[in-house]
Amino acid sequence: MIRLFKFWKRDRKFSKRDRAKGAGLWRSRRGNVALITAFMMIPLTVALGTAYDFTMAESRQDQIDGMADIATLGGVTPDMMAKSYGAALPYSQNLFLSQIASVNGVTSVVPTWGACANAGDNSSGATVTRTMCVTYTAASVNVFANLLGMPTFPLKGASTATSSTAPNIDFYLLMDTSPSMEIAATTTGMTTLSNDTILTTEGTCTFGCHQSNAAAMTSASGCASHTDPATGHATTACQYLTQTDAQIPCVVAGTYADGTAFTTSSTFPESSRDNYDLSRCTNTTLRIDLLNAAAQSLMDTASTASTNDHATYGMAIYLTDVNQTNTANDLNLYVLEPRTTNLADAKAKAATITALEMCTNNHLACGDGNNDMDTYLDADLSTLNTGTTWLPTPGDGAAGDPAQEVLFIVTDGLNDEGSPRSYPPIDWNGTLCSAIKARGIRIAVLYTQYISGSGGSWYNSAVQPGLPTGLPPGLPTSTPNSGDPMALAAQQCASPGLYHEVSTDGDVSAALNTLFQEAIATARLLH
Secondary structure, three states: OHHHHHHHHHHHOOOHHHHHHHHHHHHOOHHHHHHHHHHHHHHHHHHHHHHHHHHHHHHHHHHHHHHHHHHHHHOOOHHHHOOOHHHHHHHHHHHHHHHHOOOOOEEEEEEEEOOOOOOEEEEEOOEEEEEEEEEEEEEEEOOOHHHHOOOEEEEEEEEEEEEEEOOOEEEEEEEOOOHHHHOEOOHHHHHHHHHOOOOEOOEOOOOOOOOOOHHHHOOOOOOOOOEEOOOOEEOOOOOOOOOOOOOEEOOOOEEOOOOOEEOOOOEEOOOOOOHHHHHHHOOOOEHHHHHHHHHHHHHHHHHHHHHHHOOOEEEEEEEOOOOEOOEOOOOOOEEEEEEEOOHHHHHHHHOOOOOOOOOEOOEOOOOOOOOOOOEOHHHHHHHHOOOOOOOOOOOOOOOOOOOEEEEEEEEOOEOEEOOOOEOOEOOOOOHHHHHHHOOOOEEEEEEEOOOOOOOOHHHHHHHHHHOOOOOOOOOOOOOOOOOOHHHHHHHHHOOOOOEEEEOOOOOHHHHHHHHHHHHHHOOOOOO
């Protein structure tokens, strides 16, 4: 036992050299790097993997954000703006979901549509603005971070797109085609028709129903009657000669109302014609001619505006008076063109607008004795507001919704009606126009001035004494009184900013087109 212990003690004794070698090994750090690296491999791998997962999540969100932008923009393209929001929304939704399916590593996609302010179609001013918006949440599947208990990274984003277009508007034209619209449109025309004729013992010059009543053309009175272009009133027969008793030369080629042709070599017959035919021979423009041209020009203006505004403008044409074959005393409102978006067709119909023809003074049809009561503007307004046949219920004009509506009235503003016969201005009490406007239908009025140039003994004796004075009840007391009751009544009837007046020598086409532009420029949300 003692020997063994001594042996162990002897082995425990190291040489100085051995002790130096051991101390060197103890002080060496080369082994520490390997150990530390071995210990850090796991967290480094997880960190790098997590960074990869995070980078993939960012890339996926960028892709989804781009797809959300494409989807919302897809709902406000010009094609989609022509459709309703209800049709555009599913298109955008399908566009978004179909693209999401192509993104790998994304799950639990939940889009929310219309959660932003003003989502949908909103009318303001002269435009309809559509706001298409989506927010979404989703999950990006992790590979490495899953080892740490994070199977996915959350994703979220949003996109909003807006676009504006003009609201769709339907225009209902009420065109005054009563005999008084055959007044000469210019002072020169009035002078021509007055100075070219010399009145004889047969009576004063006439305007008449040369087309619809052939008997009137061969009647003993010598010529059919129509409205005198100087007074707007039908009278009896006359002879046609210049002030020096010479025949009247035609200055243009054309046809009379019954289809008879004339040329610049023709002279106007001394009898058996009327002032309407005289106006054709002397190339005199009547107000009904301007009305016809203005309505046609309006269709061109509306067509151009529709293209520029990406909006649909519909047109309907109603006439206050119309000549219908074999129909005596038919003074009911007449549909020349029902509401249509075919503006080329509406223009073609507008080209046929003519004034009501008369047989003789106080006779719409020969022998009827209707006392020339041939203008029923108030009755026409009442008819327009009967149900929704003539003026449907308007909408806000957004795509897919009912169009806004504007009633266009072109008139000289004077009724000729009743028993006893009276000549009140259009809707002087304001109740008829107010009832139409209360339905959300705006009214635009183009007043073709009645008083100027259309006076004369008949006006001074029959019309003027019965006209109301002061302001109609619907106008503010601060309204300037022009002294023209028809103008004041027309102004009362019109919606704010939608009244224009054209005097003798005025440009009806320019005024009507201006009124149209103002109507679309002041479009607003109606309900």
